[in-house]
Structures are given as structure tokens and as C-alpha cells.
Amino acid sequence: MSWQGKRVLVTGAGGFIGSHLTESxxxxxxxxxxxxxxxxxxxxxWLDESSGGAEITAGDVCDRDSVRRAVExxxxxxxxxxxxxxxxxxxxxxxxxxxxxxxxxxxLQACREAGVARVVHTSTSEVYGTxxxxxxxxxxxxxxxxxxxxxxxxxxxxxxxxxxxxxxPVVIVRPFNTFGPRQSARAIIPTIxxxxxxxxxxQVGNIHPTRDLNxxxxxxxxxxxxxxxxxxxxxxxxxGSGREVSVREVGELxxxxxxxxxxxxxxxxxVRPAGxxxxxxxxxASRAREELGWHxxxxxxxxxxxxxxxxxxxxxxxxxxxxxx
Numbered sequence: 548m549s550w551q552g553k554r555v556l557v558t559g560a561g562g563f564i565g566s567h568l569t570e571s572x573x574x575x576x577x578x579x580x581x582x583x584x585x586x587x588x589x590x591x592x593w594l595d596e597s598s599g600g601a602e603i604t605a606g607d608v609c610d611r612d613s614v615r616r617a618v619e620x621x622x623x624x625x626x627x628x629x630x631x632x633x634x635x636x637x638x639x640x641x642x643x644x645x646x647x648x649x650x651x652x653x654x655l656q657a658c659r660e661a662g663v664a665r666v667v668h669t670s671t672s673e674v675y676g677t678x679x680x681x682x683x684x685x686x687x688x689x690x691x692x693x694x695x696x697x698x699x700x701x702x703x704x705x706x707x708x709x710x711x712x713x714x715x716p717v718v719i720v721r722p723f724n725t726f727g728p729r730q731s732a733r734a735i736i737p738t739i740x741x742x743x744x745x746x747x748x749x750q751v752g753n754i755h756p757t758r759d760l761n762x763x764x765x766x767x768x769x770x771x772x773x774x775x776x777x778x779x780x781x782x783x784x785x786x787g788s789g790r791e792v793s794v795r796e797v798g799e800l801x802x803x804x805x806x807x808x809x810x811x812x813x814x815x816x817x818v819r820p821a822g823x824x825x826x827x828x829x830x831x832a833s834r835a836r837e838e839l840g841w842h843x844x845x846x847x848x849x850x851x852x853x854x855x856x857x858x859x860x861x862x863x864x865x866x867x868x869x870x871x872x
Contacts, residue, residue, distance in 0.1 A: 548775040550575035556621040558582045558608055558654060559628030560601065561592020563730045564669075564722070568625060568767050573600045575771075582606055582617045582628065593729050608650030611657070618657040623774055626654045627669045629699070632733045634819065634872035636695035647698035648705065655709045655717075663716070667774050668706040670721040671699050672759065672787065672828050681791075682831035685721070685783045693823045703783075710781045718779045720770055723787035723830045727763030727850060728857035732871040735794060736760070736801075736851075740858045741865040743801050743809045750870075752817035754795045759787040759830045762850030765843035772839040779839065787830020788843050800848070804855045817870055 555572055559565040560581030572579045579601040583591045591603050606613030608628045618624060630636070630646045651668070658666045675683050676690025691697030709715040726736040735751065735758075742749040769786040773779050792800075795811060802809035818824075835841040845853075858865065 550577040553577045554580075554620055554622045556580045556582060556617055556624045558617070558624070558626045561590075561594050562627065563593070564725055564763060564766060565627045566593035566597070566729060567727070567763050568627070568770055569594065569601050570597060571767050571771065578602075580604055580617060580621065582608075584628070608653055609645050611653045614653040615657045615660070618654070618661045618663065621661065622664045623667070624654065624658050624663050624665070625667045625669075625770060625774070626651065629669065629702075631671075631695065632872050633673070633693045633695045634733075636693055636698075637820075638872075640694035643694055643698045647695075648701040651702040651705055655705060655715060659709065659713055659715050665774055665780070666706070666715060666717045667770055668703070668717055668719045670703050670719050670783070671696070672721060672723040672785070672830065673825060674700045674703060674721070675828065677826040678828060681827065681829045682789060683785070683829060684831040685785055685834060692825055716780050718773045718781075719783040720773045721783055721785050722766045722769070723759040723761055723785065723828060725761050725763050725766045727854050730763075732865050732869075736797060736854060737858060737865065738871075739798055739801050739809065739811070740855055741862070741867050743805060744855075744859055744862065745867040748810050748812045749798060750814040750817065751794060751798075751811050752814065752819060753824060754798075754811050754813060755793055755826075756824060757791045757793045757827050757829065759790060759828050760792055760797075760847055761786060761788050761843055762845040762847070762853070765845055768844070769835060769839070769841045772835075772841045776839050782834070782838070784835040784839060785830045785832045786835060786841070787832045788847065789830055789832060790847060791827070791829040792847065800851055801855065804852050814870070
């Protein structure tokens with residue numbers, strides 16, 4: 548499929564993955580409208596640094612009117628807007644419910660009314676909870692081990708229901724742990740890298756949980772392929788590497804990139820409630836490989852080196868001594 552001239556909306560376009568996706572779509576020739584969260588400073592998140600020629604529009608997915616205006620005239624909608632920090636979801640679950648569930652409902656309703664050709668809805672591997680079987684396929688049970696995960700399950704089910712009930716052309720992409728340039732320190736990889744670059748001991752939560760880490764350009768390519776494939780409608784796709792890495796091993800890998808040891812120290816303030824900690828995530832991405840022709844091109848090692856370089860060059864974005872929730 549050619550993206551040249553396609554009218555595309557990206558919600559959450561100012562965020563980590565959203566900004567990379569927006570730039571990629573512009574490079575492909577799409578006419579991109581980027582919905583960013585309104586704020587009094589008039590900032591557009593990461594798109595302030597590189598809008599890539601997208602049309603920036605401020606709003607809030609919790610506001611139906613701004614969502615309708617943003618969706619109007621769009622052929623394809625990528626819905627990424629969400630509250631994503633797991634620790635903060637313990638403190639503000641209602642805010643997560645409103646943004647992640649009601650916000651998704653607003654997007655789905657607006658897309659139905661506008662007759663868009665495809666909606667690509669963003670899920671998360673957190674909906675699986677701790678793996679019962681590995682690797683985790685799309686048929687794995689969904690387990691809400693945090694308020695964040697519960698709201699994302701709700702959003703996913705809404706997206707499914709709009710496809711089944713109303714024929715809305717929805718595809719769900721379920722990225723496993725995406726990392727790369729621009730990711731905030733609420734995520735484990737930039738947390739470790741930023742502290743390691745500053746020197747001294749690196750403060751983290753639990754060091755034994757494992758994750759399936761995937762560089763951001765791989766994830767973006769998965770979004771694009773999910774929007775392009777005719778057979779993808781009504782389907783859910785895991786986007787993961789199929790490689791399992793513990794927090795401790797992430798620290799060791801960062802150390803190898805830096806050329807010196809990185810010592811991790813468990814900070815009790817960063818430890819999640821025992822029942823809420825997702826202990827193990829490992830993706831089975833065979834459906835995406837077989838039906839979308841997707842596979843991760845950038846390896847963990849290459850992606851980590853790129854991320855270290857970017858954080859080193861953009862250290863001012865990180866408060867090394869603060870625990871960002």
C-alpha cells in the first residue's frame with residue numbers, strides 16, 4: 548500500500564512511540580494530523596523538536612468534540628493516546644479509566660461516525676500479566692495486575708466490540724516493551740541508562756522480572772503493516788522480539804555498551820506491590836510474522852547502543868536522582 552497522500556490521524560502523537568510513528572508516516576508521504584494533548588504552554592511533546600511536517604492539533608481524547616474534529620476527514624486512524632505509567636495508576640485509577648477507556652470510546656465512536664477505512668488501536672503486553680505459558684500468544688488469558696493494565700484491557704475489548712457490533716474496521720496491535728530515543732525515565736531502560744551515564748549505583752525496583760524488549764523503529768513498522776494488511780481487520784497482533792531479558796541483564800548490557808560495569812541496587816520505593824508485578828513477558832509474534840510480514844529488524848544490542856547515544860546527547864531531559872512514576 549502506498550501512503551502517499553493518505554489522510555492519517557495519530558492520537559498521542561507527541562509521545563514516545565507516537566512521535567516516531569508520525570515522522571515515519573510523513574516520510575512515507577502521508578498527510579498526517581497529529582493530535583497532541585492540550586496544555587497551557589502550547590507544547591506538542593516530542594513533535595516540538597521534529598514535527599516532520601504534520602498538522603498539529605491540540606485536544607484531549609476525553610473530549611468528544613475535539614476527537615470528532617481531529618478524526619474528520621481521516622482515512623486511517625492510529626490511536627496511541629493513553630496514560631501509561633503503571634505506578635501512577637495506583638494513585639489515580641479514575642484518571643486512567645477516563646483517558647484509556649472513555650478516551651478510546653470517543654475515538655471509536657468518532658471513527659464510526661466518520662466512516663474511516665481503518666482504526667489501528669494500541670494495546671500493551673501488560674494486559675497479559677505474568678505469563679502463564681510462554682511464549683505468549685494472542686490467545687493468552689488477559690490479567691489486569693495493575694489499574695493501568697485493567698483499563699487497557701477495557702479499551703481493547705471496546706475496540707473488539709465496535710468491530711463485532713458495528714463492523715468498524717479495527718486492528719489491535721499489542722507491542723511488548725518498546726524502547727528507544729525519547730522514552731521517558733518512567734521506563735526501565737532509560738532509567739538505567741540515565742543513571743549509569745551519571746555514574747554511581749543505579750537505583751531500580753525488582754531486578755528479576757523479565758521482559759521482551761523491542762526497539763521503537765520495529766514497533767513503528769508493525770503499526771504500519773497492521774494498517775496495510777487487508778486480512779488484519781478484527782485481528783490482534785503481538786509485536787515482540789521473542790527474546791526474554793531480565794532487568795539485571797539489561798543493566799549488564801548497558802554496562803557493555805558503556806564499557807564499564809553497571810551496578811544495580813534495589814530501591815524499596817520503586818518496588819511494585821507483589822501481586823501487581825508482572826514477573827515474565829515473552830512474545831509469540833508468529834501471527835504478525837505470518838499475516839503481516841513483520842519481524843524486528845533492529846536487534847536489542849543495536850537498539851541499546853542507539854538509545855545510549857541519544858540519552859547521552861539529551862541528558863537534560865532526565866532527572867537522574869528522581870523516581871519518575
